[in-house]
Amino acid sequence: MIDRYDWPGGTEAMLRFGPATGPVVVLALPPFEEANRTRTLMVSVLRRLAEVGIGGVLPDLPGQGESLVATEDATLTDWRAAFAACVATLPHPRFAASIRAGALIDGEADVQARWSLSPQTGAELLRELHRTARSAGTPEGAGASREAQSTSAHDRIPAQVGIQGQAEQRLSKQRNPGLLPAQEHGDAGAAIEIAGNRIGTHLLDALAGADIGRPDRIVRLESDARAADRRLPYSPPWRRAEPEADPALAQALAADIADWVGTWRAA
Known part of the structure; x- marks a missing residue:
């Protein structure tokens, strides 16, 4: 029902x-x-x-x-x-x-x-997403995220790297907590695409420390x-x-x- x-x-x-x-x-x-x-x-x-x-x-x-x-x-x-x-x-x-x-x-x-x-754990999920992004084989430059271009300087991901590149660069940062915003909603509006899912970077940041x-x-x-x-x-x-x-x-x-x-x- x-x-x-x-x-x-x-x-x-x-x-x-x-x-x-x-x-x-x-x-x-x-x-x-x-x-x-x-x-x-x-x-x-x-x-x-x-x-x-x-x-x-x-x-x-x-x-x-x-x-x-x-x-x-x-x-x-x-x-x-x-x-x-x-x-x-x-x-x-x-x-x-x-x-x-x-x-x-x-x-x-x-x-x-x-x-x-x-x-x-959240860290394990991020590693899975990273592997998915690497294996997706998305063509460079296809459908680059408009929001990714407007993130703050320390999190900006160039649009020309394409969806796969954006995903790999952003997810790589999860391995170094010092590069992450302190709050879950620190980059409201930013998103990257992984295997057809547009995922907010604030969610990726929150997952980094989630148990x-x-x-x-x-x-x-x-x-x-x-x-x-x-x-x-x-x-x-x-x-x-x-x-x-x-x-x-x-x-x-x-x-x-x-x-x-x-x-x-x-x-």
Whole structure:
């Protein structure tokens, strides 16, 4: 079912699954291209949770999905505020689930506990964006950002380097915090384009120091050697060329979330 929720900056859509009462899992997708690659899979997960009596919600966030907010106007602060506002409209008990950089978004929500698949810090997301910009192969000079020409002197990126060059230069600066503005909105209006997404430089600056907090349960895939509560033997869906439902992975994730919710409810 398509529903809507209000947050301080406006109104956004959300998908709802399963019963209207009882436990509900609110999902935070990763932003940008990884949202496209994981949405089908995670909708399948929420549908499986609905089959066992657990409600699910997938909210659009400002500048993402079907939001009327321009992608380049999205901020990390607004994402977190919108997600928290969406959660606040739902009955208890409430649980947050995230995938990859979605773990940067759900930390301010009033939930009983947080579950995360392969959580990704802001710095790790920036490295992914940098690799994407390098591999995009955008022709030099094509569609250079008008806003990038008007940034302050220490952040100005010449238009003639093209979209790919702008992205690489700006993202390279994230590796040296001394080159970044102190505040998230320091360069309001500036944007660069990475793989078809116009991303505000204020958002890139905010991501540089953004962390995931402390999820209560972390699930990773076997290719990821970092600490986890459980590992699953599947390939990363965010690396695939096309979105896939992957029924086996969806079932494994849904079963893990359902067991985890049940454990928290019994505690």
